[in-house]
Amino acid sequence: MVADGDALGVAAKFAIPAGARSVKRLGSGHINATYLVSAGDRRYVLQRINTDVFPDVEGLMRNIELVTGFLLDRGHETMRVIRTRDGASYVKADSGTWRMFSYIAHTISYDAVPDADTFRSAGAAFGEFQNQLADFDASQLTETIAHFHDTPHRFEAFKTAVAADVKGRAAGCRDEIAFYMDHADRYGTIVDGLRDGTVPLRVTHNDTKLNNILMDAETHAVRAIIDLDTVMPGSMLYDFGDSIRFGASTALEDERDLGKVHFSPELFRAYTEGFLGKVLPSITPRELELLPCAGTMMTLECGMRFLTDYLAGDTYFAIRYPEHNLVRARTQIKLVQEMEEQADDIEAIVADVAERLPR
Ligand code: GN1
Ligand code: MG
Numbered sequence: 001m002v003a004d005g006d007a008l009g010v011a012a013k014f015a016i017p018a019g020a021r022s023v024k025r026l027g028s029g030h031i032n033a034t035y036l037v038s039a040g041d042r043r044y045v046l047q048r049i050n051t052d053v054f055p056d057v058e059g060l061m062r063n064i065e066l067v068t069g070f071l072l073d074r075g076h077e078t079m080r081v082i083r084t085r086d087g088a089s090y091v092k093a094d095s096g097t098w099r100m101f102s103y104i105a106h107t108i109s110y111d112a113v114p115d116a117d118t119f120r121s122a123g124a125a126f127g128e129f130q131n132q133l134a135d136f137d138a139s140q141l142t143e144t145i146a147h148f149h150d151t152p153h154r155f156e157a158f159k160t161a162v163a164a165d166v167k168g169r170a171a172g173c174r175d176e177i178a179f180y181m182d183h184a185d186r187y188g189t190i191v192d193g194l195r196d197g198t199v200p201l202r203v204t205h206n207d208t209k210l211n212n213i214l215m216d217a218e219t220h221a222v223r224a225i226i227d228l229d230t231v232m233p234g235s236m237l238y239d240f241g242d243s244i245r246f247g248a249s250t251a252l253e254d255e256r257d258l259g260k261v262h263f264s265p266e267l268f269r270a271y272t273e274g275f276l277g278k279v280l281p282s283i284t285p286r287e288l289e290l291l292p293c294a295g296t297m298m299t300l301e302c303g304m305r306f307l308t309d310y311l312a313g314d315t316y317f318a319i320r321y322p323e324h325n326l327v328r329a330r331t332q333i334k335l336v337q338e339m340e341e342q343a344d345d346i347e348a349i350v351a352d353v354a355e356r357l358p359r
Pocket of ligand 2: 029207209211227
């Protein structure tokens with residue numbers, strides 16, 4: 001844990017006009033540590049980068065400057081990288097590696113979907129993000145995390161963690177482990193399409209949790225998409241599916257009471273309306289065919305990552321208590337089970353939404 005004083009000291013290294021007065025923790029990300037810095041009448045976002053997860057900070061920051069520069073040039077609101085007084089995009093200090101962004105004021109973000117309309121707007125925003133980056137030259141981007149949504153690769157890591165069982169935790173989660181072993185034939189669904197070319201490689205966000213959207217505090221209109229660390233070449237199905245995983249649920253990602261965790265077909269429909277409404281002109285027949293299973297795929301993958309981390313001793317995702325990653329894995333399993341039970345309904349919703357939209 002970094003002391004607030006460290007963050008204050010680091011803030012002074014960035015090229016901001018007035019001296020930083022105060023810092024406080026911000027957001028609920030599992031990877032980087034985020035702070036809100038007040039300096040004069042301005043505010044900034046200061047982040048300590050998790051360099052175990054993002055070892056190539058140079059490449060990471062170049063990606064973000066390229067993407068935000070591209071978006072800003074086209075008049076879209078996005079976070080702006082604040083450089084250091086020496087002109088660098090990040091700074092190394094005793095307390096870690098840090099970067100600073102402009103703060104987009106009068107905005108809020110949600111860890112759970114407040115209502116279907118908000119989730120529909122989120123779908124439209126991520127669909128629009130996809131469209132905005134359609135002309136972005138993907139060859140400029142560094143792959144910040146290799147094999148990020150390569151589910152078969154994630155499955156290999158999972159099996160390694162089960163076999164190593166470094167914390168002796170495997171015996172306590174046999175059912176959860178068996179669940180992921182039983183789904184082994186599913187993991188190639190999206191990557192196989194990318195490999196054989198039936199699913200196009202696009203520039204995607206790759207971490208489309210609802211809380212990575214800033215909405216206007218009063219009107220609730222979408223203002224900006226944040227957390228651009230994993231913007232990389234990928235599949236549109238990743239972005240759709242990860243939003244569904246996180247948002248089309250009646251509970252938080254780490255709800256302990258599984259009786260409260262349900263897949264919501266109403267929320268699924270709302271997101272699909274928003275997202276498809278934006279991408280229908282560019283989506284390919286194969287992508288549309290796979291859209292109904294994208295949520296299941298991303299929920300399988302994320303739950304498997306949580307369980308892998310639990311077995312490996314919680315070295316990746318930030319946790320607040322020892323079983324936190326196991327609790328997260330269990331909500332993901334519950335959601336997958338319900339998505340599987342409702343697979344026919346999910347398919348019907350996608351078909352219905354696609355048919356109603358103007359072409
Ligand atoms: C992490 O950093 P955050 O909380 O936005 C993770 C995502 C997971 C998510 C699960 C770089 O996202 O891939 O889906 O947790 N980000 C990284 O909540 O691994
Ligand atoms: Mg985030």
